[in-house]
Amino acid sequence: MEPPEMINAGELVLKRWEPAWAPEALVAIKESLPELREFLPWATEAYNLDDAVDYITRSQEGWAEGDQFNYAIFTSVGELVGSIGLMTRMGPGVLEIGYWMRTPYAGRGFMTAAVDALTRVALTLPGIDRVAIKHDEANRASAAVAVKAGFTEVSRAPREVEAPGESGTTIVRERQH
Numbered sequence: 001m002e003p004p005e006m007i008n009a010g011e012l013v014l015k016r017w018e019p020a021w022a023p024e025a026l027v028a029i030k031e032s033l034p035e036l037r038e039f040l041p042w043a044t045e046a047y048n049l050d051d052a053v054d055y056i057t058r059s060q061e062g063w064a065e066g067d068q069f070n071y072a073i074f075t076s077v078g079e080l081v082g083s084i085g086l087m088t089r090m091g092p093g094v095l096e097i098g099y100w101m102r103t104p105y106a107g108r109g110f111m112t113a114a115v116d117a118l119t120r121v122a123l124t125l126p127g128i129d130r131v132a133i134k135h136d137e138a139n140r141a142s143a144a145v146a147v148k149a150g151f152t153e154v155s156r157a158p159r160e161v162e163a164p165g166e167s168g169t170t171i172v173r174e175r176q177h
């Protein structure tokens with residue numbers, strides 16, 4: 001089971017992460033910290049180039065091992081605007097999507113388009129019959145993306161708070177064939 005290295009999503013293109021993009025990823029993350037830090041525990045002032053390189057290295061290893069498939073998101077003119085990935089950690093039959101968007105590009109429907117395209121690809125993979133998005137109840141933007149991309153709630157449960165914006169309730173939404 002392996003998704004394509006490149007996926008077209010309307011005016012965006014998703015490309016498997018490459019080490020050369022670490023410096024641009026760092027710039028994107030640094031300028032988006034006020035939004036990212038609310039819901040992503042790794043997004044802190046201390047985030048640096050080593051962390052970006054490490055993320056891409058782990059993404060390459062995860063791709064080779066078949067347990068995560070992470071993509072950088074680019075506009076049609078080559079601006080790196082975010083990240084999105086598929087993870088197998090929820091178990092057989094389901095792939096979980098995670099994502100972040102670079103703040104100056106937020107609110108344009110970009111993540112909704114990326115999620116829709118990646119979900120359609122995921123549902124073509126052998127053995128995969130559903131795709132999931134997990135988000136904190138307080139994460140209204142992530143909830144809006146999931147709902148707009150056709151995901152419906154299947155469960156909610158208490159969970160340890162890991163980032164400042166979290167309420168402690170995680171909602172799981174799924175989209176099926």
Ligand SMILES: CC(C)(COP(=O)(O)OP(=O)(O)OC[C@H]1O[C@@H](n2cnc3c(N)ncnc32)[C@H](O)[C@@H]1OP(=O)(O)O)[C@@H](O)C(=O)NCCC(=O)NCCS
Pocket residue numbers: 035036039040098099100101102105106107108109110111112113134135136139140141142144145148
């Ligand atoms: C979640 C995130 C990826 C959305 O990216 P995006 O490209 O702005 O997404 P879209 O433009 O496709 O859609 C965003 C939607 O959220 C809505 N939204 C944004 N902020 C919101 C808020 N504070 N309250 C309610 N809705 C909000 C927008 O209005 C839009 O919905 P609409 O089109 O119905 O108006 C981005 O906000 C982000 O990176 N957040 C921080 C990281 C994160 O939370 N990742 C997900 C963890 S589960």
